[in-house]
Amino acid sequence: MTALEDRTEAPAPEVGKARKRKEDARLITGRTTWTDNMVLPGMLHLAVVRSPVAHAKITSVDVSAAADAPGVVAVFTGRDFAEEQGSIPCAWPVTPDMVNPGHPSLAVEEVNHVGEAVAVIVARSKAAAQDAVELVDVDYDPLPVVLDMEEAVAEQPDLCHDHLSSNESFRFVFDAGEAGTGQNTDEAFANAEVVVSRRFVQQRLIPAFMEPRAAVVQPQGDNYTMWSSTQVPHILRLMLAMITGTPEHKLRVIAPDVGGGFGGKLQVTPEEVITLLVARRLGKPVKWTETRSESLMSAHHGRDQIQYVDVAADREGNIKGLKVHILSDMGAYLRLVSPGVPVLGAFMYPGIYKFPAYRFDCQGVFTNKTPTDAYRGAGRPEATFAIERIMDELAVELGMDPLELRRKNWIKAEEFPFTTVAGLEYDSGDYDAATQQALELLGYDELREEQRRRRESDDPVQLGIGFSTFTEMCGLAPSRVLGSLSYGAGGWEHASIRMLPTGKVEVVTGSTPHGQGHETAWSQLVADELGVPFEDVEVLHGDTGISSRGLDTYGSRSLVVGGAAVVSASQKVVAKARKVAAHLLEAGEDDLQFESGSFSVRGTPGTSISIQEIALATFAAHNFPEGMEPSIDADATFDPVNFSFPHGTHICAMEVDTETGFVKIRKYACVDDVGKIVNPLIVEGQVHGGLAQGIAQALYEEAIYDADGNLTTGTFVDYLVPSAADLPHFDTGNTVHEAPGNPIGAKGVGEAGCIASTPAVVNAALDAVRHLGVTDIRMPLTPERVWRAIHSGGDGGDRATAGSNAYGGAQTETTAGVSTEASSLGGDR
């Protein structure tokens, strides 16, 4: 106990401070623990033999030459593991009759996409393993290849899986009229004065995290420890146990430093299963690390939807109804949450607008391509793109200003909480305030004036301004809601606080970071709750042996759900410490006040005891309250009752060179409302990163397959992840409307920039050239596409000229990059 010193000002709260990150120390000095850094005594190395064909029966596999190669210890095929490999799990059966063809980690009878694993080499060195890949001789009996979604669901299509009766996995329908959350959609359209219909193509994207995936498994007796570059060590452990029959309590999964994920490492991968099975079979530590080419062709892809969107309105611009039909490409198999991605989007198509009627109809379609699954935003970017694009088209049809049309129909600040036509209860916000601030950040009036000047002078470089006034649902998620959507798990998150004898604090979180800065932000939360110095807090994560309960990091859930659990656990620690303080200060609990980390007796200056001193007293336990166990540690599990709904206004000003088709972002301004901001530095960084990926979808990135199902954008030469020179400066701002659904008031920020930016960019480009007769340009807006849209009409067609290397193939109506014989020189064979 210490005498109370002259009380000075309480320290400023940690929450809200732009703390520089604790994580950085190891990352900027190269003292990192990436999975591929791991070296264990006797470790063997894996290399995966992958299918070069998109659809075929495997008629024979001859591994003899590979098995005899120098340094090769073993070679396994799908047959060797057929009895124990199970199927890669799909945790989200979105309809009761969803068709899941099953997904062996190593192909046994057939292959269904290029890059599918068919055999694995185990060797003394990585080089020896890779050398032997070439020596495995697989005979394939080719089958027809299904690539085009519209053809795949047409009459008499070729089949992606020849043992199934169609290429449709599921049909998910949400009808607001039937759900009782809106009016009859057909009637709304029948009575409408104006109907605008569009078909939008969400091209296939690749998450392209910078750290290639890797897994290491160390067997110790009947225990197995896996290190994996995963976003989801807890889910991975559970699923590996269920798939391979290795008991859950004999498995420990560790996600050490993980180099980005963006949803791409929200997966239970074939390679992780194979690594575990090989280690189990051989009883030796093994390591698998992919090459970038392997990563681009075999790690799951994202987006890839065709959207048919109809909007109904009256002539004054009052919206009356929304109909959305989408084809969503699952690829060849269902992975962890593949079907859930479009279903997450289902509830976001109405955006921030007060539609009285809404119908959503989604077909999940199999094609002989790499499976799709979560990629930053997962369903919500697709929904936001569709609604924000169609609102612009409706504005054009009505001759209205696009912002005026939005303003006329969006939810007003005083209307929150607002239940939408999709049945979601939006928590808080002010769309007008965010928009006003964004207009000022952009310098809107000046740019509109410049646009007018350029138009009048017929300047070859035209200027356009595009809006995206968006919202999204974050904080996945209320467990009961996930249950009602047939998701296979809950959405809670867990935390523990351990008070060490020296007063230092260990925080265990079930949310596993891979760049988001949990160690810093969680320290800020705990420092405020416990009144301990920021530096005295250590955050532990990503190891199922340390963090026994958790549901990991995705869906902008970490702070909103995981952070809330940390706060709740901290409050329990304080409650326990209060009992000890009352005992030691010989006062009633109700007479104590807790301030800046110390308990003191109200109205009795002179004595106090800090929570850090109580930690030591608890360790000693010499003088403890009667009947109380000697611990002030606490656990908490937080399960939100609702999602949180960040929103914002993004405005892009775009220059389009009408002579070359080159587009250049002149200025980008956005104001996001992500609720309470714990660390402005991290929030700004998350927005920047999201913007980069959303803009990249609009302008650069596209995964293209040729007519045989080969990925022709299989390296960073062809798959255009933007560099610093390709992206503009971002002007960002915030409004703050706290989320009522969690004790922090945060709404989630990880996906906001990625969800919002894509339609703002495309709308801006169209605004620049609409007076030239252009009504749509397909993403990404390559110079050639933009040029063709201006000079030849249409949506710009395919990405490049037939026969050129950048071209994946010829134009079909539906899928960019399906080649014909005429273009078979194109692409990367």
Add this chain to the structure above:
Amino acid sequence: MTRISVRVDGASYQDDVEPRTLLVHYLREQLGKVGTVVGCDTSNCGACTVHLDGEAVKSCTVLAVQADGAEVTTIEGVSRGGELHPVQKAFHEMHGLQCGFCTPGMIMASIDLLQDNPDPSDDEVREGIEGNLCRCTGYQNIVRAVQLAAGEMRGAPASDGHVAPAVVDTAAAPHVVGQA
């Protein structure tokens, strides 16, 4: 096998390598310099950037035998005497990293950029590091970091000394206004 002699981060090594061994694999697998990482297989991403006789190279595009007789500096060798290199410090100050996987290469490329152009414009920074891909940051804070380091390096003499992980200051960043 070919014998090479190379100095890496101030220490001398003599090793036998296969002629096909890439410098990055030699650094990671034979020397344990795992601070330098591999991000692609086409020399696009720059995550493996190191300095070879003072110039930035992508170590996946250099054979180990080409480094024979040369001086290599990796991310593990740029902080001196417990002091972070100004570029390392600036990446921390400006939140120029998130997952941190591209960071070693990005820092090595930025140091090289500032050696060539001590006072770059923002556009020159963007063009100067366009051989290095980052998927997390959107680059804006990397540009800020390089500019902060440029200012510091123009006014500060180079130091020398022992290589060690440096203490990182986690005080609040002054350039971002805290939430009221």
